[in-house]
Amino acid sequence: MTDLTRTVGVTGSTGALGGLVTAQLAGADFRLDLRLLVRDASRAPDVDCDVRECTYADHAASLEALRGVETLLMVSAAEAVDRREQHRTFVRAAADAGVRHLVYTSFAGADPEATFTLGRDHHDAETAIREAAAETGMGFTFLRDNFYVDVLPLFADEAGVIRGPAGEGRVAAVARADVADVAAAVLRDPAAHAGATYVLTGPEALTMTEVAARAGAVLGRELRFEDEGVEQAYASRRAAYDAEDWQLDAWVSTYTAIADGSCARVTDDVRRVTGHDARTLEQALA
Structure with a gap:
């Protein structure tokens, strides 16, 4: 089997990012066997490809679904208290199934001490992938979005107000379409990206005040940003939602990671x- 007849597995195809990647690969002009790994086959995109059911937490089902997959896009699991365990179980299944190259959607601030608490989960997933690679020789690429x-x-909210403790910090937010473009490019030629870590950002770093004003102009809706103190942010979310502490931490730290500059770095x-420029906010929302 040559590189032009690889079986490429894509997870998350029922979501926004995985769906964009699936649409690109399903219409590709090269020989490629596309396999979608989904929790519910009835929700899979209507494209001509192999569809297998599994969940990240089910090693046996994942192992069976992954057999024969050479290159795999692993879109990070939905936020959950056990997400690290889910990731590690699926990575183990990929290694056991003989996946040759794993592409993982991580976070730009992935680190065990990341301000954005879910960035710590991404670091743990990257660690699991590196461990599996060292053991099996599996290649990998990290897309740190x-x-x-x-x-x-x-x-x-309904009044058009974005509230959070972001202050005047800046965020180099990226368009999901750009992440999909990068993922598709890597999946087409994984050997060229083996061992690479890409930090995927937009073309500029904006304050949340700028994000609200510019997004509102595109969407035809008045939006504005209102800064909150950290304790105020916890209190407002605790009053509005029946959420566990880890989830509150994730929501609030989205803003504090912007405030402390963790998300301000712009890359090319x-x-x-x-081969194309990252989309601006206006282009992403158009």
Whole structure:
């Protein structure tokens, strides 16, 4: 089997990012066997490819679904208290199944001490992948995405107010479409990206005040940002939602990671991999 007849597995195809990658690969102009790994086959995109059911937490089902997959896109699991365990179980299944190259959607601030608490989960997943690679020889590529610029406006309440302790910090938020473009490029030619870590950002770092104003102009809706103190942010979310502490930490630290500059770095990695500039906020929302 040559590189032009690889079986490529894609997880998360029922979601926004995985769906974009699936659409690109399903219409590819090269020989490629596409396999979608989903929790519910009835929700899989309507494309001509192999569909297998599994969940990250089920090693046996994942192992069976992954047999024969050579290159795998692992979109990080949904936020959950046991997400680290889910990730590690699925990575183990990929290694046991003989996956040759794993592409993982991580976070731009992935670190065991990341301000954004879920960035710590991503670091743990990267560690698990590196461990599996050292044991089996599996290749890997990490796509460390910044926050998604097309998601930030969704933080607004019914009155159009985005509230959080971000202060005047800046965020180099990236368009999901750009992440999908990078992922598709890596999946097409994994050997060229073996061992690489790409930090995927937009073309500029914006304050949340700027994000709200510019997003509102595109969406035809008045949006504004209102800074909160950290304790105020916890209190407002605790009153509005029946959420566990880990989830509250994740929500609030989204803003504190912007406030402390953790998300301000701008890179040209989107251009380096895809050959096109990263989309602006306006282009991402258009």
